Structures are given as structure tokens and as C-alpha cells.
Amino acid sequence: MNSTTLNQIVEPSWLERPSPEVAPDLLGCTLVRKFPDGQLLRGLIVETEAYAVGDPAFHAYQRRTERNAVVFGSAGRSYVYLIYGIYHCFNVVTDVDGVPSAVLIRALQLESLSENASSKPHRIAAGPGKLCLALQINRNLNGSVLQPGEPLWLEHRSPDFQQQLDDRTTAFVQTTRIGLTQGVDLPWRWYIKNCPAVSKT
Numbered sequence: 001m002n003s004t005t006l007n008q009i010v011e012p013s014w015l016e017r018p019s020p021e022v023a024p025d026l027l028g029c030t031l032v033r034k035f036p037d038g039q040l041l042r043g044l045i046v047e048t049e050a051y052a053v054g055d056p057a058f059h060a061y062q063r064r065t066e067r068n069a070v071v072f073g074s075a076g077r078s079y080v081y082l083i084y085g086i087y088h089c090f091n092v093v094t095d096v097d098g099v100p101s102a103v104l105i106r107a108l109q110l111e112s113l114s115e116n117a118s119s120k121p122h123r124i125a126a127g128p129g130k131l132c133l134a135l136q137i138n139r140n141l142n143g144s145v146l147q148p149g150e151p152l153w154l155e156h157r158s159p160d161f162q163q164q165l166d167d168r169t170t171a172f173v174q175t176t177r178i179g180l181t182q183g184v185d186l187p188w189r190w191y192i193k194n195c196p197a198v199s200k201t
Contacts, residue, residue: 009147010154012076015094019050019101022094024190026103027172028157028165031090033135034150041135043108043125044161047191047198049177051091052101057183060100070143071100078152080132080142087129090137092146092154104128106189108135109197127199 007030015022026045033041051058059068059081070079071093079091079102095101108125125131132138137152146153157165164170171193176184178199191198 007155007158010076010156012074012146015075015092016096017094019052019094019103020188022092023048023050023103023188024172024174026092026105026154027190027192028161028170030155030158031105031108031135032148032153032155033137034152035136042111042155043131043135044111044197045105045107046109046195047105047107048189049104049106050102050188051104052095052188053099055183055186055188057177057180057186058100058102064100068100071102073097073143075101076146078137078141078144078146080137080139082139083129088132088138089128090132090135090141090152105131107131107191107197107199109195110134122196126197130199 010029026048029045031043031045035041055061060071064072067081070077071091073093074097075094077093079093080088082088089104091102091104093102106128108131109122110125125134141151144150144152161170172190173193174187175189176187177189
């Protein structure tokens with residue numbers, strides 16, 4: 001195991017599935033950000049949304065463009081876009097090459113923060129825009145490979161987290177997605193029940 005990692009690395013092959021399958025499986029996994037100075041910041045993924053073929057809310061719904069090209073590519077890359085002209089959103093590209101599919105990471109529970117970060121540290125990454133601010137994710141990372149040695153990568157659930165799931169001391173909630181005007185009836189949002197880091201609904 002790489003000395004910079006805590007859990008097993010999520011490989012692209014694990015992500016080569018439709019996003020509605022991958023999105024709930026990413027709950028409890030860890031998103032790792034390696035900053036230019038070498039510092040690492042880890043966040044437990046606590047909320048996800050799936051976007052897939054035929055989904056009117058998906059950027060790839062109508063056609064391939066320069067903006068959405070990465071979601072038509074191979075799994076295991078980042079898709080980063082700007083909303084409202086100010087907030088970035090980070091997505092994990094899934095499914096096979098040529099099939100547009102992605103999982104929006106909506107919220108993280110950060111493992112370590114600077115002392116003056118916030119009076120409510122569990123809310124620092126409670127939303128897609130917030131987590132991108134906390135992890136300094138912007139369009140420069142669009143299309144980057146999610147692997148150690150790169151700025152971002154994913155790690156599988158820890159044995160402790162999986163045990164909590166198996167014991168049913170931790171549970172997931174599945175709902176419709178939020179903040180959309182199209183595709184509002186699709187139940188493609190998942191989050192960890194009773195987690196304070198989940199975004200406001």
C-alpha cells in the first residue's frame with residue numbers, strides 16, 4: 001500500500017458502471033486532495049448525486065460539447081464545472097468510454113481542518129460549491145486522472161465504516177435530487193443518514 005494512503009485506492013475499473021450504481025457505493029469512500037505544497041486533505045463522501053444517459057438535468061443530455069467532453073471519456077477522471085459564475089462542482093466520471101455518466105460529490109465530512117477554518121467545521125464542505133472551495137478544486141482540475149500522484153484520488157471505504165453498514169449502525173437515505181428544474185423525479189441522490197455534513201435540503 002502506498003504510504004500516503006489509508007485505504008485501498010479506487011481504480012477506474014471499479015467506476016466503469018452506470019452512475020446510479022456507483023453513486024451510493026461512493027458513500028463512505030474518501031476523496032483525497034493533494035495540494036501543490038504536498039499537503040493532503042481527506043474528506044469522507046457523505047452525499048452524492050447521479051447523472052446519466054437520457055437525464056435532462058445532465059450537461060451531456062443533448063450532445064457532446066467542449067465543456068462536457070470529459071464525461072464521454074473513460075471512467076476515473078474528474079469533471080469540474082462552474083455554476084452561477086462563481087461555484088465549482090466536482091464530479092467523478094463513471095461508466096465505459098463513450099457513455100456519458102458522472103457522479104456529483106455533493107458533500108464531504110473533512111477529517112482535518114485549520115484551527116480558524118470555521119466555528120462549524122462539519123459544514124465546511126456541506127455542499128458541492130463549499131467542498132470545492134475547501135479543497136481548492138477549480139476548472140484547472142477538469143479531466144484530471146483520479147489516482148495517487150495526481151491532485152485528487154479516491155479511496156475505498158474503511159473496514160470500520162463497512163462494519164457499521166453491516167451492523168446497520170450507519171444507514172443511507174435515497175431521495176430525488178435537489179436544486180434542479182429538470183429530471184426532478186429521478187431518485188438519484190444518496191446521503192448518509194443523520195450526518196451533520198450533508199448539504200441543506
